[in-house]
Amino acid sequence: MNIYLETYGCQMNEYDSELILSILKKADHQIVQSADEADVAFLNTCAIRENAHKKIYHRLDEMRGRKKRGQKLVVGVLGCMAQSLREELKDNAPVVDIIAGPDSYKRLPGLISEACGGDTGYDLSLSEYETYSDVAPVRVPGVNAWIAIMRGCDNFCTFCVVPYTRGRERSRSPQNIVEETQAIVAQGFKQVTLLGQNVNSYKYGNYDFADLMKMVGDVPGIRRVRFTSPHPKDFPLKLLQVMKDHPKLCNQIHLPLQSGSTEVLDRMNRTYSKQEFLDVVNVIRDTIPNVSLSTDIICGFCGETEQDFQDTVDVVEQVGFDSAFIFKYSERKNTIASRKFPDDVSEEIKTERVKKLVEIQRAISLARNEKEVGKTFDVLIEQPSKKNREEWLGRSDHNKGVVFAAPQHKPGDFVKVKITSAGTHTLRGEIVTPAIAFCV
Ligand code: 5AD
Ligand code: SF4
Secondary structure (H helix, E strand, O other): OEEEEEEOOOHHHHHHHHHHHHHHHHOOOEEOOOHHHOOEEEEEEOOOOHHHHHHHHHHHHHHHHHHHOOOOOEEEEEEHHHHHOHHHHHHOOOOOOEEEOOOOHHHHHHHHHHHHOOOOEEEOOOOOOOOOOOOOOOOOOOOEEEEEOEEOOOOOOOOOOHHHHOOOOEEOOHHHHHHHHHHHHHOOOOEEEEEOOOHHHOEEOOEEHHHHHHHHHOOOOOOEEEEEOOOOOOOOHHHHHHHHHOOOEOOEEEOOOEOOOHHHHHHOOOOOOHHHHHHHHHHHHHHOOOOEEEEEEEEOOOOOOHHHHHHHHHHHHHHOOOEEEEEEOOOOOOOHHHHHOOOOOOHHHHHHHHHHHHHHHHHHHHHHHHOOOOOEEEEEEEEEOOOOOOOEEEEEOOOOEEEEOOOOOOOOOEEEEEEEEEOOOEEEEEEOOHHHHHHO
């Protein structure tokens, strides 16, 4: 069969799509690059906010059109939305033939056979054990490879649908993750990003996340190791120490704040207060002085007052994140918040707060980037710059995007770049030739 796969949502979904391709190839299916050539079209979906669902419904309408026009097409919805909206999706039959959640991908070859025989195939069981450790992801060659080190989440933040779509937390063995890292080095990748919903609860026997980071950093040939995301509660000092001491572990932490108000954090079940978050940031910066920090923030969570919002602004200003993803609260079905708290902040206020915070963060990001002007960084070249294909986009160890011209180089090369100017999202620089580096 010719299979077409589209991926939506987070890096974990990107990684899962690589697993799905592996499972399907092993079952002798071919992967095609457009739905026009496909016998089976899969959408690997996200459920984190309502706009993620809207995109998929729009895409399903398009698939319905294809079927009406006579294309013989089996359509499958995979991933988080499949898991959380099974009933609605079943009502969408006959456009949706296959529904499979994040723990059911090994069943896909069987589900495809059923669907091609005219049946609809659903598998939404959530496993407590599935880690896909025995599946080798099919990766597009490049600079960065993702490795999921754990699956699921046990935190039950009240706004979040992930514990319901991805099930209970389970960690992969460190030996298995090290072997996967060795494999990606052999394939030419320079950087690995370790993925988990809450990496500081990684636990396998006596190994914790700090042990794992060190083991991955020690793999010969790996040049950079990043991870996402830790939880601010109980941020392990041991991890900071390992990051500080190990040259391969990048000085970058994505630390989701969600809200700066202790009351809102309490309703979110985040288990830290405003002050505790600020304390964690201080410990991080004291241990790793040039660390870059990014975050996620939700505006307009249930019961958020103007004062609560001001607390968030206050934390954002005190911390001075390098960058932030800022979202409007979107009520999710079955979550604790949807059952316990009314979604009572109006759409207008949510939008207004997001806009205000984005403005504030833009100014902070720019100011922080301006401080980098004149410094020289080791930059890993990733890809051509989107604005000017003659230039490269690369990244510093502390995750700053840097644009520069270096025609003699290519993605995967490490170069020294001196920063000449700064924007909100990226820095511009000039390559420092070895001769100049020598003079300096
Ligand atoms: N509404 C808005 N944003 C959400 N996030 C998670 N759930 C929701 C929701 N219901 C955000 C959080 C999380 C990021 C991945 O998405 O900020 O860290
Ligand atoms: Fe969702 Fe909280 Fe788990 Fe992150 S830690 S996936 S926000 S429940």
